[in-house]
Amino acid sequence: MLPRHMQRLGRDWVAHWDVPQRFCWNSHLSSCIRWDGHHSWAPYLSTGDFTVNWRPPHFLEPWRPPHFLEPWRPPHFLGPWRPPHFLGPWRPCQYWNWQPDNFTQNSLFHPFRPNMISEGDEPSSKRRRHSGQYDICSPSEEINSSNQNEAVCLSTPPKNEEANTANVRGIIKRHWEYFCHKSKKMKILEDKQIDQNNTEDKGKFDFTVMSYNILSQNLLEDNSHLYKHCRQPVLFWGYRFPNILREIQQLDADVLCLQEVQEDHYGMEIKPSLESLGYHCEYKMRTGRKPDGCAICFKISKFNLLSSNPVEFFRHDIPLLDRDNVGLVLLLQPRFHCKATAAVCIANTHLLYNPRRGDIKLTQLAMLLAEIASVAHRKDDRFCPIIICGDFNSVPGSPLYSFIKEGKLNYEGLPIGKVSGQEQVPRGQRILTIPIWPPSLGISQSCLYEVQQQRQEDNTDGEIKEGKLENTEEIIIAPEKFPSKLQHHFRLSSVYSHYIPESGIREVTTCHSRSAVTVDYIFYSAAKEDSAAHPGAEDVFDGGLKLLGRLSLLTEQDLWAVNGLPNEHNSSDHLSLLAQFRLTEQ
Numbered sequence: 001m002l003p004r005h006m007q008r009l010g011r012d013w014v015a016h017w018d019v020p021q022r023f024c025w026n027s028h029l030s031s032c033i034r035w036d037g038h039h040s041w042a043p044y045l046s047t048g049d050f051t052v053n054w055r056p057p058h059f060l061e062p063w064r065p066p067h068f069l070e071p072w073r074p075p076h077f078l079g080p081w082r083p084p085h086f087l088g089p090w091r092p093c094q095y096w097n098w099q100p101d102n103f104t105q106n107s108l109f110h111p112f113r114p115n116m117i118s119e120g121d122e123p124s125s126k127r128r129r130h131s132g133q134y135d136i137c138s139p140s141e142e143i144n145s146s147n148q149n150e151a152v153c154l155s156t157p158p159k160n161e162e163a164n165t166a167n168v169r170g171i172i173k174r175h176w177e178y179f180c181h182k183s184k185k186m187k188i189l190e191d192k193q194i195d196q197n198n199t200e201d202k203g204k205f206d207f208t209v210m211s212y213n214i215l216s217q218n219l220l221e222d223n224s225h226l227y228k229h230c231r232q233p234v235l236f237w238g239y240r241f242p243n244i245l246r247e248i249q250q251l252d253a254d255v256l257c258l259q260e261v262q263e264d265h266y267g268m269e270i271k272p273s274l275e276s277l278g279y280h281c282e283y284k285m286r287t288g289r290k291p292d293g294c295a296i297c298f299k300i301s302k303f304n305l306l307s308s309n310p311v312e313f314f315r316h317d318i319p320l321l322d323r324d325n326v327g328l329v330l331l332l333q334p335r336f337h338c339k340a341t342a343a344v345c346i347a348n349t350h351l352l353y354n355p356r357r358g359d360i361k362l363t364q365l366a367m368l369l370a371e372i373a374s375v376a377h378r379k380d381d382r383f384c385p386i387i388i389c390g391d392f393n394s395v396p397g398s399p400l401y402s403f404i405k406e407g408k409l410n411y412e413g414l415p416i417g418k419v420s421g422q423e424q425v426p427r428g429q430r431i432l433t434i435p436i437w438p439p440s441l442g443i444s445q446s447c448l449y450e451v452q453q454q455r456q457e458d459n460t461d462g463e464i465k466e467g468k469l470e471n472t473e474e475i476i477i478a479p480e481k482f483p484s485k486l487q488h489h490f491r492l493s494s495v496y497s498h499y500i501p502e503s504g505i506r507e508v509t510t511c512h513s514r515s516a517v518t519v520d521y522i523f524y525s526a527a528k529e530d531s532a533a534h535p536g537a538e539d540v541f542d543g544g545l546k547l548l549g550r551l552s553l554l555t556e557q558d559l560w561a562v563n564g565l566p567n568e569h570n571s572s573d574h575l576s577l578l579a580q581f582r583l584t585e586q
Contacts, residue, residue: 171569172562178549205334205342205583206548207302210253211389211522213350213510213574214244215566216260216292226512226573229564237265240571245273247570251551251578255332256297257348257389263291270295284310288324294348294390296330306331306343311371313364320437323352323360327368329375331384339585342384344545345376349390356427358419361393361400362411362486363437369447369488385545385583386490388523391574394420395517396498396506404492404523411436412484422517434484447488495522495550495579507553510574511565516556522577527584544584551578 217237220227233239248256256279261270263285271281280300285293298305311327327349334342349368352360368388376383394400398421403409411419412434417426435445444450498507498518509520527544553575559565565573 174552176549177552179547205336205338207254208578208580209255209387209522210251210576210578211257211520212576213259213391213520213572215572216262218262218291219260226514228513230566234566234568241269243571249277253578254299254302255346258295259350259391260292261295282308282328282330284326284328286324286326287312287314290324293326294328294350296328296346296348298332302335303332304335306333309371309375311368313367318438318441320360320363325350325352325364329371331375334583342585344583345372345384345386347372347388351392353393355420355422356417358416359432359436361420366443366447370443370449373448386525391520393519395422403486405494408487410485445486491525492523493526495547496553500555505555508556509553511556511559512573520574520577522579546582546584548580548582
């Protein structure tokens with residue numbers, strides 16, 4: 001004989017195979033619950049009928065078909081079987097005046113105790129799925145305090161999650177590296193307000209510069225094979241742009257040099273957002289059908305714009321220059337504690353990617369240097385301080401990189417595929433032609449506009465002119481004897497050393513499914529006291545720049561620990577570069 005409560009349950013349960021099942025408890029409920037299902041005998045409850053976070057009666061969970069029907073399979077039109085709806089949260093039927101307290105032990109209906117402590121908590125099983133190997137912050141936070149200070153994380157979590165920052169997936173930490181003891185007093189990322197009226201700093205001007213390839217959405221979609229490692233949602237522009245803007249806002253650089261800035265995004269979102277942060281923006285889109293370009297944005301509270309000079313590397317009359325890359329050169333005047341003639345030349349570019357076309361890369365670089373020489377040139381035949389940012393698509397130690405830093409390059413016999421060093425086994429074995437670009441380009445082997453050079457000679461007089469003509473004759477004769485030598489007159493240094501100081505492991509600035517290398521740089525004209533890297537170099541600058549600090553880069557291992565780039569918190573396939581400079585006067 002069945003127990004009394006089971007007999008009562010049998011009386012109250014009415015089941016028919018041809019109609020939906022119904023059940024009720026006569027002593028507690030005034031009406032029946034209808035089971036919503038895809039077929040008559042499968043008990044499904046609608047999640048829209050219940051509101052509290054609890055679970056079905058224990059005699060229904062997990063539900064199984066009658067033993068004589070096993071093994072049971074769903075009808076073919078239902079596709080893969082999924083757990084019944086009644087395994088989810090319950091809500092009361094709209095026709096009931098129902099309270100959980102109406103159910104007692106006698107009804108055999110026992111709501112499950114919730115596992116969550118509060119609304120924002122997740123079940124432990126879900127927390128395990130979303131944590132684990134991704135709960136990583138690198139590199140190590142143990143940094144020599146005499147040389148380095150911790151900077152803020154690039155991606156700051158919402159305020160209500162700050163206590164659990166260590167458990168947030170995908171966050172990477174970067175610290176600030178100082179080069180001047182005094183600059184340790186300036187917390188650049190925490191307190192940007194520097195007393196410009198301090199007489200101790202009179203005649204000096206401190207500012208920060210960021211270079212950042214923000215990854216054009218159009219290029220991302222055209223090269224989707226590079227981002228197979230990424231979760232699909234993090235690749236949408238609607239997800240990426242707020243992260244990029246938040247990073248820019250947190251680092252708060254005085255000058256931004258951005259590459260791969262898509263034109264429609266620039267006009268509708270990027271420019272208005274940056275202007276609201278106090279920036280003035282200059283933009284140059286790539287020629288042809290390419291929808292992205294380069295932008296330079298600067299704080300109007302720190303600089304005045306003297307001139308803006310776009311550079312197009314495409315020339316329809318020169319077959320070599322058939323690519324649509326561009327550059328942008330600005331001449332900025334500091335607003336504080338500088339001579340009226342003080343200025344800084346800021347250049348930004350994105351050179352051709354193709355590893356097998358080193359001839360085009362070198363020619364594009366020569367065109368950019370010629371424009372910089374024209375913009376930065378002063379009446380006394382000296383140059384104002386120069387900063388060159390961008391994605392050069394060349395690795396450290398390559399011939400192109402060495403040319404920028406050393407100011408000279410003998411390219412005789414150099415294979416075209418080795419110029420940028422992007423490929424360990426270059427596929428382009430053709431040797432660079434001598435000269436690389438035709439005379440019709442109007443740029444000398446010294447990376448100067450020939451017209452500008454001639455105009456400078458015409459402005460000299462008498463004995464000075466004769467001396468300069470003799471020197472010019474030597475310069476003209478030299479290319480005839482040694483036509484395979486390029487040179488420029490800028491004394492340039494790299495902000496980054498490209499290797500982690502403690503371990504010697506190489507740094508990277510980009511990391512995607514195909515490679516992780518350094519291709520982004522900030523070069524600057526070092527002040528006279530910083531010219532140890534260029535012994536005997538001619539001082540051709542009016543003043544100079546002293547590097548005070550930089551935001552550290554990461555290794556390939558660091559980036560793959562957070563699933564490479566882009567990820568949930570870093571929304572470009574490149575890292576941002578950031579440096580602080582001091583402008584000194586002579």
